[in-house]
Amino acid sequence: MLSLARGTVMRVVEKRSGMQIVELKMAEDGEVAQALSFSNEAYEAGEILIVNTTAVRLRLGTGGYHLVVSKAEECSERDVAPGMWGHVMKMRYAPWQLAVDTVEEQESPYHSLFVRDDLTLEGTPVIIGELHSLLPVVAAALRQNQPEAKVVYVMPDGASLPVAMSRHVHQCKSQGLLNAVVTTGHAWGGDREAVTIHSGLLAAKHVEKADVILCMLGPGVAGTGTPYAFSGVQLAEVVHAVSILNGVPFFLPRISFADPRLRHRGVSHHTMAILGRYVLRPVVLIMPKLGDDRDSMMAEQIQSLYEKSHVVVWGHSASEDRLSNLEQQYGMAFSSMGRSWQEDPVPFFTALLAADLTKKSFSFSWKSVSADSDCYASPNNLEALGLFLTRNEAQL
Structure with a gap:
């Protein structure tokens, strides 16, 4: 099961290092829900986001949060998790795979x-x-x-x-x-x-x-x-x-x-x-x-x-x-x-x-x-x- 849905940003509830909590109005049923975003980008009221709703639909222990996949209307290429030298991929071949700055790789100062x-x-x-x-x-x-x-x-x-x-x-x-x-x-x-x-x-x-x-x-x-x-x-x-x-x-x-x-x-x-x-x-x-x-x-x-x-x-x-x-x-x-x-x-x-x-x-x-x-x-x-x-x- 992989459940995706759209939600309209109402407000950013909390923002801390590496994560934001965004309040959304879900398109399908109009319910108000919250979603976690690990992206380094700003969200404005009225923007439409694609969110992963799987864990909430299965009532799993995510704290009741959906997970932001991306902005639905943003088509231009952008780096939402910038690094310095990283070529090592984490979450490999998943839609949210990202390159990180590992301590071991050749370009690392370590x-x-x-x-x-x-x-x-x-x-x-x-x-x-x-x-x-x-x-x-x-x-x-x-x-x-x-x-x-x-x-x-x-x-x-x-x-x-x-x-x-x-x-x-x-x-x-x-x-x-x-x-x-x-x-x-x-x-x-x-x-x-x-x-x-x-x-x-x-x-x-x-x-x-x-x-x-x-x-x-x-x-x-x-x-x-x-x-x-x-x-x-x-x-x-x-x-x-x-x-x-x-x-x-x-x-x-x-x-x-x-x-x-x-x-x-x-x-x-x-x-x-x-x-x-x-x-x-x-x-x-x-x-x-x-x-x-x-x-x-x-x-x-x-x-x-x-x-x-x-x-x-x-x-x-x-x-x-x-x-x-x-x-x-x-x-x-x-x-x-x-x-x-x-x-x-x-x-x-x-x-x-x-x-x-x-x-x-x-x-x-x-x-x-x-x-x-x-x-x-x-x-x-x-x-x-x-x-x-x-x-x-x-x-x-």
Whole structure:
């Protein structure tokens, strides 16, 4: 299904970097609707736009927005997404394919950096997670813990493609919680563009000088109720890239005790499928201590992950006061899967714990366990790091 329609511009509701929200009167039924535009051009009242209405007609999670394709009456050739040197196409062979300025290509000022075959993440911690809604919580806690740290978000292409779709990215950058954004694969619109997740991670480290990298899917993930077909499967590739590139993979699990679906209760079947079946390298798995029978439930759920050499670090959950204060400072509500943190606090406590333990990991001496700086993510090294974090998790 690909549904297209015409709408007449009534007004521009909102305009921010990389995106506009346009209010339209639809030609077919006269209804008033809103559409997202990622084009760098102005819209005037009375202009007619062609919009993609597919997701709204299917009642999918786009926030109720149509998507602008183009102006219906504009026939002259124009560049609505200008660049500098880019020849790499994203969204290839789709009607909205565009050339972007990738960091790796020959005309890029960073090309010589990516020619090197010895480039690594040099032990940089990478927090990997499925839920985009937890991005601001992690970023806010990292900034609280380490005000001077450079935090870079690397967005894969397993969910939304234009990064401007994310209000959280826009708010995090305006609040100074993120220093830069790198979009990878077919995702686009970041401060830096990269062809692969591997070069995107390296760009975060060597171009943007990241101290901590966040790699979470964008908004708009897909799921089918199966362990094979959900957007989070892409995180296995992210784990492998971080490990192979000599980073330290911290995995933020999907946990909920308010989700009515049994497969997502406690530790989600998504997390179990990713770490239990698809990931071939160990991670540091962050698990919250809740102080009640939910702890034993989660411990039983993840028991099989120890056989995969994953290093599980349990930590005390944060206070509700801290989460509330961070939310107030952030300026937007913390919510996930349609639930506020008050309704389902555990995902947010886990996100805070990930930020806290990442901060604590900077005190770990890698030389105490290995003189080899090329194996940060080896099972032995991660096990030693996990033991260090477990002994010190109560201290920030």
